[in-house]
Every structure is written in structure tokens, then in C-alpha cells.
Amino acid sequence: MSNLQRLREAFRTALDLPAEAPVDDLRYQDNEKWDSLAHMSLVAALEDEFSVMIDTDDVINMSSFTEAVNILGKYGVDFNE
Amino acid sequence: MNLFHPGARVIDAVTGEALTEDMIAAAATQLATEPGGVVFLPMETTLPVVARYLAALRLGRPVLLLDPEHDNASFVERFTTTEVHPDLAVLLTTSGSTGNPKLVRLTADAVRTNAEQIAEVLGITGDEVAVTTLPLFYSFGMSVLNSHLIKGATVVLERTGIMQRDFWTAVNEHGVTSLAFVPSQYEMLRRLRFDPAKYPTVRSLTQAGGRLRTDLVSDFAQRMATVGGRLYVMYGQTEAGPRMATLPPARLEEKLGSVGQALPGGAFTIEDDEVVYRGPNVMMGYAETAADLALGDVQGGVLRTGDLGHVDDEGFLFITGRIKRMAKVFGVRINLDDVEKNFPVAAVAGDDKLAVFAVGVSDDEARGLRTKIAEWLGTHFSGVVVRSVEALPLMPNGKTDYRALESSL
Numbered sequence: 423m424s425n426l427q428r429l430r431e432a433f434r435t436a437l438d439l440p441a442e443a444p445v446d447d448l449r450y451q452d453n454e455k456w457d458s459l460a461h462m463s464l465v466a467a468l469e470d471e472f473s474v475m476i477d478t479d480d481v482i483n484m485s486s487f488t489e490a491v492n493i494l495g496k497y498g499v500d501f502n503e
Numbered sequence: 504m505n506l507f508h509p510g511a512r513v514i515d516a517v518t519g520e521a522l523t524e525d526m527i528a529a530a531a532t533q534l535a536t537e538p539g540g541v542v543f544l545p546m547e548t549t550l551p552v553v554a555r556y557l558a559a560l561r562l563g564r565p566v567l568l569l570d571p572e573h574d575n576a577s578f579v580e581r582f583t584t585t586e587v588h589p590d591l592a593v594l595l596t597t598s599g600s601t602g603n604p605k606l607v608r609l610t611a612d613a614v615r616t617n618a619e620q621i622a623e624v625l626g627i628t629g630d631e632v633a634v635t636t637l638p639l640f641y642s643f644g645m646s647v648l649n650s651h652l653i654k655g656a657t658v659v660l661e662r663t664g665i666m667q668r669d670f671w672t673a674v675n676e677h678g679v680t681s682l683a684f685v686p687s688q689y690e691m692l693r694r695l696r697f698d699p700a701k702y703p704t705v706r707s708l709t710q711a712g713g714r715l716r717t718d719l720v721s722d723f724a725q726r727m728a729t730v731g732g733r734l735y736v737m738y739g740q741t742e743a744g745p746r747m748a749t750l751p752p753a754r755l756e757e758k759l760g761s762v763g764q765a766l767p768g769g770a771f772t773i774e775d776d777e778v779v780y781r782g783p784n785v786m787m788g789y790a791e792t793a794a795d796l797a798l799g800d801v802q803g804g805v806l807r808t809g810d811l812g813h814v815d816d817e818g819f820l821f822i823t824g825r826i827k828r829m830a831k832v833f834g835v836r837i838n839l840d841d842v843e844k845n846f847p848v849a850a851v852a853g854d855d856k857l858a859v860f861a862v863g864v865s866d867d868e869a870r871g872l873r874t875k876i877a878e879w880l881g882t883h884f885s886g887v888v889v890r891s892v893e894a895l896p897l898m899p900n901g902k903t904d905y906r907a908l909e910s911s912l
Binding site: 438450451455457458459460461462463465466478481482483485 | 663664665666667668670671687688690691694695696697698833874883884885886
């Protein structure tokens with residue numbers, strides 16, 4: 423599985439979305455399931471999935487799927503593979 | 504009742520707009536044109552809603568604080584009446600969304616007294632600045648608002664939460680001095696590696712809404728101490744309007760695990776192992792039907808909390824459990840027996856989670872069950888844990904051995 427697919431999967435699991443649900447355009451709180459609790463499980467899932475430790479500032483800046491791609495990029499996760 | 508001290512300020516963090524006397528007066532004029540009886544108020548965190556809340560209190564109209572994200576038609580159906588007791592000021596919903604939740608009936612005196620009690624023990628003055636961290640229909644959130652407004656302090660209305668940048672920007676922009684959180688938010692703050700040095704005006708944290716594990720109590724007390732700040736552990740129930748006790752920060756380490764001493768004017772006793780609170784902030788009673796809204800005080804200032812506990816020789820209360828089988832999920836009370844009536848599981852309380860045990864279910868079935876139970880509770884699925892077991896452990900009398908289930912978590 424590509425890193426992008428792994429990221430999509432992590433979003434679906436953390437936000438309790440169906441298997442094929444589109445997630446690339448998701449933004450914090452546009453989706454009613456993306457609240458503070460879901461955000462915490464999302465961050466934990468991303469840390470596990472990509473073996474990274476996400477800084478506090480990055481946790482609170484991760485306001486969309488696109489932002490998650492940018493932030494994980496800073497931690498060396500390559501989404502262009 | 505007027506909770507809005509002349510020096511008080513309520514500011515919308517997004518628009519920068521401040522609540523004015525004119526806005527409250529306009530809300531009162533509007534209310535006066537509407538039918539009498541209960542004011543049903545979905546408590547969005549906005550200036551017009553706060554204005555309407557304060558206007559209802561001034562007019563002596565009982566106001567029912569509702570969750571704006573729920574369909575509240577059933578409340579309107581159940582509690583529409585003009586026959587209301589003259590002392591009735593605030594109505595709050597009890598636990599969760601299951602069945603037909605009872606309402607807690609509070610007098611203006613109880614609401615005002617509790618706001619004063621809280622302000623006294625927390626040292627709230629006109630210089631304090633609070634920010635909304637909890638929904639305003641939730642008794643803890645309401646009491647943060649009341650205890651600041653009554654002392655001429657500032658309350659910043661912020662609709663995002665601690666996981667979002669905007670929240671923390673507002674904290675620094677408005678010079679917020681205190682933050683109030685429930686246990687699940689402390690768990691989040693720990694994950695966020697909350698560092699009070701980044702928020703130089705924040706000097707006190709308060710905690711209520713369920714038991715916070717003692718290692719986190721110590722942890723946050725220490726974080727605050729490094730910047731000369733404090734953590735206040737508090738204890739409350741909606742039925743007490745809502746707060747009953749606070750643990751003075753200077754005694755926190757020595758009395759770790761205690762929820763503190765009764766607020767001024769209140770007292771705890773233990774009767775048949777149950778914690779009983781007596782104080783001026785106790786509710787008039789519950790309401791299950793519209794007719795109950797005409798009732799007077801049936802409590803006499805006495806609240807049987809349903810908690811088990813003990814009080815030490817200095818009056819510090821320690822809570823050890825619940826008499827009825829209850830769990831708290833994200834600070835909301837859930838009756839475990841109700842869960843078992845609706846789902847084929849054995850239910851126990853985890854740390855701010857509901858834990859259920861189902862016999863012989865597959866992983867997929869367990870996930871499906873978790874989603875269904877969370878939907879039924881109206882809570883986030885991460886508040887529910889489902890475990891598959893081969894068989895439920897039983898006690899010699901044939902009843903489910905809940906202790907064994909709890910210790911297996």
C-alpha cells in the first residue's frame with residue numbers, strides 16, 4: 423500500500439468512515455465526526471502508522487487532510503512514491 | 504435574577520463583538536412577546552444565546568438549557584406548560600440521550616449561590632478572563648459562565664476546542680487566565696504536552712465532571728506550579744447546580760485522591776456509605792413531566808449523591824465508587840443497567856469509557872456493536888470499548904462478576 427493510501431485508511435478508521443469514503447478534501451469540523459476526540463485518535467493512529475512523534479504545534483495545526491500530508495512530509499513521510 | 508455584573512464582559516472570539524446591556528434588554532423585550540412558561544434554549548456558544556439566557560433569568564422565566572446539536576422536539580413536547588413554580592429559574596438535563604432524561608429544577612437562589620461559592624474558592628475577581636471550553640448547556644460549562652459574570656469578570660466565547668489552533672490563539676489574544684476541563688480533556692492536554700509557559704496569562708486550571716486519575720492530578724498540578732499557577736480539583740453534580748467541593752491547591756499533594764472540602768455553606772456527611780451533601784445550591788427536585796414544573800422544593804437542601812465515599816477529619820471528601828451502576832463517558836453519566844437492557848452485553852465502567860463484554864463475537868461484530876452502542880448513547884465511538892469473551896465470569900450466586908470484568912480491563 424502506498425503512503426497516501428495508508429494515510430487515507432488511517433483517516434477512515436479514526437473518523438469511523440466507510441471503507442471507500444473519499445477523505446482527500448476533509449477539513450476539521452466540516453465533518454461532524456472530526457471532533458477533538460476523533461482528532462486525538464487520528465493523531466495517535468498517524469504516529470503509529472508512520473512511526474513518527476508529532477509535535478504539539480503540528481497536532482493543533484492539522485486542520486485538514488491536506489495539512490496532514492504537509493505535516494507528515496516534514497517528518498520524512500514521502501507521498502510521491 | 505441578574506447574573507450580569509456591571510463590569511462583566513462577554514466577547515465573541517471570532518467577531519470581537521462584546522455583549523451589551525442593550526442586547527440583553529432587546530432579548531428581554533423579545534421574550535416578553537412570546538408565550539409564557541419554559542424558555543427552551545439551545546445553548547450555542549454565541550452572544551445572542553447568552554443574551555437570551557440572561558434575559559430569561561432577569562424576567563424570572565424558567566430556562567431549559569439544551570444541546571444545540573440534538574433534536575430537542577421531545578423536550579418541547581414533554582415540558583411545554585405555563586404552570587411553573589415561581590422559584591424555578593434554570594432547568595438542566597440529566598445524563599445522556601437515552602430514554603427520557605429527567606430535568607433538574609434549580610431556583611435562582613441555588614444558581615446564584617453556587618456561582619458565588621465557586622467564585623469565592625477560586626478567587627474570581629473582575630480581572631479574571633475565562634474562555635468557553637465546555638458546552639454551555641452542560642452544568643459545568645454553565646457554572647463557568649455564571650461564576651465569572653457575577654463577579655464582573657470576562658468570558659470569551661470560543662467555538663473551537665483544545666485540538667485547534669484558533670482556540671490557543673484566542674487564549675493568548677484575550678489574556679485568558681483560567682481554563683476549565685473534564686477528565687477526557689486532561690488526557691488530550693497530556694497528549695498535546697500542554698506547557699503553561701506558552702500561555703503566560705493562564706494561571707489556573709479547574710477540573711470537574713468526573714474522576715481524574717491521580718497521576719494526571721499530580722502531573723497537571725506540577726505543570727502549573729512551574730509557572731506559579733494552580734490546579735483546582737472540584738466535585739459536582741448537576742443536581743447541586745452543580746459544584747459542591749474544591750481541593751485547595753496548597754493541600755493537593757497531601758490529599759491526593761480527594762475531591763476536596765465542601766464549598767462555603769455546604770457540608771458532606773456519609774450515610775450508609777453514601778455521600779450526602781447539604782447546601783443552599785441543592786436543586787428543588789427533578790421533573791419528569793410538565794406537571795412536575797409546578798412543584799416546589801422537595802429536597803430540603805439535601806442531596807443524596809449516589810456516590811460512595813468517606814470524609815477525613817479535616818472534611819476532605821474521597822469518592823470510592825457509585826451505588827447505582829453508572830459509568831461516565833466523556834463526562835456524561837450512563838446507567839450501565841440501561842446499556843444491558845438494550846444490548847446483549849455485560850457493561851462496566853472504564854476510565855471515562857464504557858466497557859462492554861460480549862460472548863463469542865468476532866472482531867467485525869465487536870466493531871459493529873461498538874458503533875451501535877455509541878450511536879445509541881449519542882457519543883463518540885472511542886468512548887466505548889467492546890471485548891469478546893468466551894463466557895461471562897459468574898459469582899457463586901450466579902450473578903455476573905463485574906469486579907472480575909473490571910479487573911480484566
